[in-house]
Amino acid sequence: MQIGFAGTGRMGSAMVRRLIDSGHTLTVWNRSAEKLAPLAEAGAKIAATPKALAEGSEAIITMLSNAEAIERLFGGADGFLAGNVKGKLFIEMSTVRPETEVALDAKVKAAGAALVECPVGGTTGPAREGKLFGFAGGAEADVARALPVLQQLCRRVEHVGKVGAGASMKLAINLPLMIYWQALGEALSLVEPLGLDQARVMDILADTSGGPNMLKNRAPAIAKVLKGEDIGPPTMDVNLMCKDMRAMIAEAQSLGRQLPVTASALAVFDKAATQGMGESDAIKLPGYWLSQPKG
Ligand SMILES: NC(=O)c1ccc[n+]([C@@H]2O[C@H](COP(=O)([O-])OP(=O)(O)OC[C@H]3O[C@@H](n4cnc5c(N)ncnc54)[C@H](OP(=O)(O)O)[C@@H]3O)[C@@H](O)[C@H]2O)c1
Numbered sequence: 001m002q003i004g005f006a007g008t009g010r011m012g013s014a015m016v017r018r019l020i021d022s023g024h025t026l027t028v029w030n031r032s033a034e035k036l037a038p039l040a041e042a043g044a045k046i047a048a049t050p051k052a053l054a055e056g057s058e059a060i061i062t063m064l065s066n067a068e069a070i071e072r073l074f075g076g077a078d079g080f081l082a083g084n085v086k087g088k089l090f091i092e093m094s095t096v097r098p099e100t101e102v103a104l105d106a107k108v109k110a111a112g113a114a115l116v117e118c119p120v121g122g123t124t125g126p127a128r129e130g131k132l133f134g135f136a137g138g139a140e141a142d143v144a145r146a147l148p149v150l151q152q153l154c155r156r157v158e159h160v161g162k163v164g165a166g167a168s169m170k171l172a173i174n175l176p177l178m179i180y181w182q183a184l185g186e187a188l189s190l191v192e193p194l195g196l197d198q199a200r201v202m203d204i205l206a207d208t209s210g211g212p213n214m215l216k217n218r219a220p221a222i223a224k225v226l227k228g229e230d231i232g233p234p235t236m237d238v239n240l241m242c243k244d245m246r247a248m249i250a251e252a253q254s255l256g257r258q259l260p261v262t263a264s265a266l267a268v269f270d271k272a273a274t275q276g277m278g279e280s281d282a283i284k285l286p287g288y289w290l291s292q293p294k295g
Helices: 010-021 037-041 050-055 067-075 098-110 124-129 140-153 165-194 198-206 213-226 238-254 260-277 282-290
Strands: 003-006 026-029 059-062 089-092 114-117 132-137 154-161
Touching: 003 010, 003 050, 010 026, 010 037, 010 124, 010 140, 026 037, 026 050, 059 140, 067 098, 089 098, 089 140, 098 114, 098 165, 114 132, 114 140, 132 140, 132 165, 140 154, 154 165, 165 198, 165 213, 165 238, 165 260, 165 282, 198 213, 213 282, 238 260, 238 282, 260 282
Parallel strands: 003 026, 003 059, 059 089, 089 114, 132 154
Antiparallel strands: none
């Protein structure tokens, strides 16, 4: 299958590399051209526009920041839907609100193509290794078409309903994890006076029922960050997290629900972003909380 991939940021680049390693021929497009050169070196072809990318591909994967980016790629004058896309399959993997995917589905269908959404759990490491968790939404037959590609990227794909359902599930799985960064900062503030080695504290927290799955892999990296050691470039930054949390709150409101704990955590992270942490890895948020003036 000829695969096109648009949105080669942190996640997209890792996913493109994974698909190339799995034997696929890929054509790629990204708004910022400098992110394409390393992928071209790895064997990807480069398309001049999203329209050209879609015209030359049978399946087109998108991994973008937000709804505006999706609108730009699908609806722009040189966007996917500006060309003939009859019979093509779009696999939209960004984390956005369900309503964004539902509105996109109508436009894609009107153009004679099919849409499957499949936002994912897992960060750049799992993306590189094909170990993401995909939450697919779409018609049964379309998801079946997308599955061979999705299975190269994901250790598990759950088809959770029609288009929009995957987005709901993705927001739901992210919510406890996002709040956890603040919960961890608050937990650490209770044991800070003990003066224990951070690696030991994180090891203890990771071995208890209160520790999320994520700690099993990331506790050592969190300890390093708490000690002020470098862990390389960010995999998930604070701005992206705040975007996801805003989507969760808006989605809950549309369902007549409130998310008071999410809203409180978001207020802390928004403040961190305004204090220069927007592009820092979310893993730094517990340390940010500990660095706040006492009182
Ligand atoms: N990072 C993670 O651990 C993680 C895990 C699971 C899911 N996600 C989700 O995956 C998506 C991508 O995340 P990421 O970490 O890869 O972010 P990223 O590195 O910031 O990449 C975002 C991509 O979207 C493109 N983009 C943004 N605005 C655009 C616009 N207006 N027009 C065209 N392209 C635009 C960017 O292009 P440029 O290169 O030109 O900026 C880039 O290719 C997000 O929805 C995120 O919530 C992330």
